[in-house]
Amino acid sequence: MSDLPTVVVPPVGAWQDATVRDIRVANPRVKTFALQLEQPAPHLAGQHFVVRLTAPDGYTAQRSYSVASPPGDSTSIELTVERLTDGEVSTFLHDDLRVGDTLEVRGPIGGWFVWDGSAPALLIGGGSGIVPLMAMLRLARRQSTQPLAHLLVSARQPSHLIYAGELSADDTTVLFTRVALPESVRPPGRITAEDLAPHVRGDATVYICGSAGFAAAASELAIQAGFDSQAIRVERFGPTG
Numbered sequence: 001m002s003d004l005p006t007v008v009v010p011p012v013g014a015w016q017d018a019t020v021r022d023i024r025v026a027n028p029r030v031k032t033f034a035l036q037l038e039q040p041a042p043h044l045a046g047q048h049f050v051v052r053l054t055a056p057d058g059y060t061a062q063r064s065y066s067v068a069s070p071p072g073d074s075t076s077i078e079l080t081v082e083r084l085t086d087g088e089v090s091t092f093l094h095d096d097l098r099v100g101d102t103l104e105v106r107g108p109i110g111g112w113f114v115w116d117g118s119a120p121a122l123l124i125g126g127g128s129g130i131v132p133l134m135a136m137l138r139l140a141r142r143q144s145t146q147p148l149a150h151l152l153v154s155a156r157q158p159s160h161l162i163y164a165g166e167l168s169a170d171d172t173t174v175l176f177t178r179v180a181l182p183e184s185v186r187p188p189g190r191i192t193a194e195d196l197a198p199h200v201r202g203d204a205t206v207y208i209c210g211s212a213g214f215a216a217a218a219s220e221l222a223i224q225a226g227f228d229s230q231a232i233r234v235e236r237f238g239p240t241g
Contacts, residue, residue: 009111013041015052017102021076026162030128031094032068032080033103040074041107043067045135046114046207046235049077049107053089063089066132066209067108068163070139077107080131080162113235115207117143122199122227123151124191124218126210129237130162133209137171147171150199154191154214173199191218196225209235 022034043049045067052062069078083094097103115121115136123133130153140149151172155161157179167174175195180188186195206227208218215236223229 007044007111007114007116009044009114010042010108012109013039013107015104015106016041018077018105020097020099020101020103023097023099026080027159027164030080030082030162032078033093033097034069034078035076035103035105037075037077037105041077042074043071043077043108044110044114044116045070045139046132047108047110048132049079049105050109051079051089051093052104052106053092054104061088063087064109066135068131068134070135070142080128080134082128113207113209113233115139115149115205117148119148120201120204121149122196122201122204122206122222123149124196124206124208124210124222125151125153126191126214126218127155127160128162129208129210129214129235131209132235133207134163134166136207137166140171152191152195152199154210191221193221193224196221196227200226202228204231206232207235208232209237212236 016038018035018037021036024032026032048064048066050062050064054060065079065081067077068080081090081093084090117139123136125133137151140146154175156177158181176188177190178188206222208215215234219232222232
């Protein structure tokens with residue numbers, strides 16, 4: 001049985017205002033929001049923050065979004081958000097939020113799906129499940145021991161890929177399920193145990209993030225490839241509008 005690493009998780013902070021410093025388009029349906037926190041709130045790679053919106057009549061809506069940025073100065077974070085057509089919060093963030101505006105946020109939250117950069121890790125993401133894994137990869141790239149972590153991400157087609165500009169190094173593998181790039185050696189198709197096999201190592205923790213179906217399938221494939229089931233950590237997500 002694998003010995004999972006013990007990570008000291010920072011306390012959850014109180015609600016506070018965060019100022020929007022930058023907004024970047026990741027793909028036609030995804031944007032990254034760089035936020036400056038009013039109060040320090042140190043986070044670990046893999047954690048998330050809650051965003052709360054309050055209407056003039058007092059109605060509130062809140063959603064959790066993973067932090068895409070690695071641990072840093074404790075006063076800034078990046079949240080990458082997919083716009084859902086009927087989403088209360090995501091549509092506001094995409095359509096109405098501007099640089100200089102403020103948001104009410106609370107975090108960091110999460111103590112299981114976290115990585116502190118001290119042990120090997122295989123990161124497996126489907127679609128927007130790449131977001132917390134990107135925080136882990138960015139943390140790994142700061143270490144002198146990189147490739148300490150390897151990111152394997154599955155996307156339907158190139159236009160759906162998030163952080164495309166950061167996914168061409170040797171510590172990443174991009175798999176397309178529907179339409180691949182013309183220069184891709186691997187034909188389009190779902191992730192397989194063979195895709196994971198080159199990255200199996202007995203001292204690694206596997207972090208899987210994606211839809212419920214993707215997470216379940218990837219977990220089974222990781223075991224088939226040779227990983228200990230006790231070394232697998234999973235974060236599933238549904239629509240968070």
